[in-house]
Amino acid sequence: MLDMKFVRDNPDMVAKAMQDKGEEGELQEFLNLDEKRREKIFQVEQLKNRRNSVSEEIARSKKAGKDAGDMIQAMRRVSADIKALDEEIRRIAEDMESALLNFPNIPLEEVPIGHSEEENLPVRHVGEPPNFTLSPKAHWDLGRDLGILDFEAAGKVTGSRFVFLMGAGARLERALINFMLDLHTEKHNYREIFPPFMVHRHSMVGTGQLPKFEEDAFRVQHTDYYLIPTAEVPVTNLHREEILDGDKLPLYYAAYSACFRAEAGAHGRDTRGLIRQHQFNKVELVKFCRPEESNEELETLVRDAEEVLKLLGLPYRVVLMCTGDLGFAAAKKYDLEVWLPSYNMYREISSCSNFWDFQARRAGIRYRPGPGEKARFVHTLNGSGVAIGRTVAAILENFQEADGSVRIPPVLKPYMGGQERLLPE
RNA sequence: GGAGAGAUGGCUGAGUUGGACGAAGGCGCUCGCCUGGAAAGCGAGUAGACGGGGAAAACCCUCGUCUCGAGGGUUCGAAUCCCUCUCUCUCCGCCA
Structure with missing residues (x-):
């Protein structure tokens, strides 16, 4: 398997390797998914960050004997959103993984190019x-x-x-x-x-x-x-x-x-x-x-x-x-x-x-x-x-x-x- | 096949009335002190992946997220509770 970052940074080399080896792979789809995935990760991480800090606050409030009902209520929604986003990311990652597993290895430079x-x-x-x-x-x-x-x-x-x-x-x-x-x-x-x-x-x-x-x-x-x-x-x-x-x-x-x-x-x-x-x-x-x-x-x-x-x-x-x-x-x-x-x-x-x-x-x-x-x-x-x-x-x-x-x-x-x-x- | 125990960081091993942090301690390793040099001793450090930002040929810095066998569930919040699976170990049975 190729390194995900390598594919992201060197799509041309991957495409050439596929062509030279006579293999096929969903390179463009992979790159699109990669971009989409990072976008979603950024979103969900912001939500998670918020949930973490609010959860700490809830703990502090409870210890101080204060009511945290509002915060808990709000976090219910945030958690639901996180769950949906996580699921979406998981699906994207899965698709990327299966594409990546089908990308062939890159031939070394000294390997002659040929089809038969x-x-x-x-x-x-x-x-x-x-x-x-x-x-x-x-x-x-x-x-x-x-x-x-x-x-x-x-x-x-x-x-x-x-x-x-x-x-x-x-x-x-x-x-x-x-x-x-x-x-x-x-x-x-x-x-x-x-x-x-x-x-x-x-x-x-x-x-x-x-x-x-x-x-x-x-x-x-x-x-x-x-x-x-x-x-x-x-x-x-x-x-x-x-x-x-x-x-x-x-x-x-x-x-x-x-x-x-x-x-x-x-x-x-x-x-x-x-x-x-x-x-x-x-x-x-x-x-x-x-x-x-x-x-x-x-x-x-x-x-x-x-x-x-x-x-x-x-x-x-x-x-x-x-x-x-x-x-x-x-x-x-x-x-x-x-x-x-x-x-x-x-x-x-x-x-x-x-x-x-x-x-x-x-x-x-x-x-x-x-x-x-x-x-x-x-x-x-x-x-x-x-x-x-x-x-x-x-x-x-x-x-x-x-x-x-x-x-x-x-x-x-x-x-x-x-x-x-x-x-x- | 039957009964039971367990799966935590490079290794070992704590942590189960859910809220102090990737997580005590030990070993190993790195750096420093000590030494003529070494050992011992003392002090400090020591997971990974992903995402954002910075620096940038590589090494790096910073913020964040995730990861305590795997997957799912409960919850505002789980290594810690529930379910499923996988693997390991012990005993019994069977068997080359």
């Missing part, structure tokens, strides 16, 4: 796409032939966009989770978190999924709970409504979670395979830091996520997202894209974002810079470190052999009980 992924800026490539003598199989075919992915069974039991991982496939999934968590906690100094997989509505609003993207979320019937679309939501909200100790910053957290996404509006896209599932696993990295540190923290966050792909030996590239691909809440975002032979292109496997104070303001996450100083909003960042399902797909496709087997990256060997290859089961 064409205008994203590749930053660097690491590794080379493999050369296959035969045409490579897609991971869903490999998974079926190896007997480790069963989409049909999932369709029968649940529905489309779900999968059963079987045997070595299930173990590979678990191995990747453990490998990534170990890497980030032991080498990159993140604190491991195992969060709730459901959160209440306020948390979803805190990180920016709601109220704007209700249709993307799974809501649990008869409750206020939502299945988390990413561990970002519970972990960022871990410190909601808190004032953190400035000395403790930055805070680094790494969390495994299952992620649930309705994928509304993605009908017909990536219908096959592991790329777009309603449920997938992910190890997420979350940072809380001082505002002046967040630029640098984003760079190290990207490096931390990249190391996963480097150690696995997967070819990938880093791309700086243009304004149109930034998303609603981010001020700056890098995607890591892994090479997928079946698509013959790079596909997103991690998103690393700096949210500036956008989430912190929504969720009320502040820190005290020093003793006796005023609390300020932290900056929050997060990134996938990385998405597990897409990693499995990338491993299957990139490391497939002509005989239909798949090499398991050496770093995973200890996590696979020494197994080095996936063979048909």
Whole structure:
């Protein structure tokens, strides 16, 4: 959420951000309401001031044994007026709040302006796409032939966009989770978190999924709970409504979670395979830091996520997202894209974002810079470190052999009980 | 699911026959004194949001309003009375 005063003082910047991001918001209405609200506040405060001083006088009169009937009578009317005005202000503030919650974050200066992924800026490539003598199989075919992915069974039991991982496939999934968590906690100094997989509505609003993207979320019937679309939501909200100790910053957290996404509006896209599932696993990295540190923290966050792909030996590239691909809440975002032979292109496997104070303001996450100083909003960042399902797909496709087997990256060997290859089961 | 207790400022903890103020005390923290320096000790200070005015790149000053889990009610006036909700804790039951 943007600061109300910031919007008031910089409506042009807000309008530009909306345009560049391809978002819409009721900016003019907001500004009108803002003016109206201040007018009403001024009125009601004058009345309240009068009521307060007269009430004191009533108390004094009563103590002195005098009659205060007239004053009490007059204050009845004043109180009624106050009540009406307060109600009006409350309604205006509510409308302003809902407008404000729908204003997107302002992109940082260095973010390229653009409307489609064409205008994203590749930053660097690491590794080379493999050369296959035969045409490579897609991971869903490999998974079926190896007997480790069963989409049909999932369709029968649940529905489309779900999968059963079987045997070595299930173990590979678990191995990747453990490998990534170990890497980030032991080498990159993140604190491991195992969060709730459901959160209440306020948390979803805190990180920016709601109220704007209700249709993307799974809501649990008869409750206020939502299945988390990413561990970002519970972990960022871990410190909601808190004032953190400035000395403790930055805070680094790494969390495994299952992620649930309705994928509304993605009908017909990536219908096959592991790329777009309603449920997938992910190890997420979350940072809380001082505002002046967040630029640098984003760079190290990207490096931390990249190391996963480097150690696995997967070819990938880093791309700086243009304004149109930034998303609603981010001020700056890098995607890591892994090479997928079946698509013959790079596909997103991690998103690393700096949210500036956008989430912190929504969720009320502040820190005290020093003793006796005023609390300020932290900056929050997060990134996938990385998405597990897409990693499995990338491993299957990139490391497939002509005989239909798949090499398991050496770093995973200890996590696979020494197994080095996936063979048909 | 049943019975009970509680939710106050950065933390802890008073305040419930409604009218002395955001609210005693303690801790923490800041500044000053003390000291060669530190600790202890002594003194002063220490919530936030919003609105008006002033000063103004930021920090700031001043007046006012609101905030004692959230929302509503009673009242001229509520942290203090009533209602609803949420959360926490204890005991019992059930259960992975």
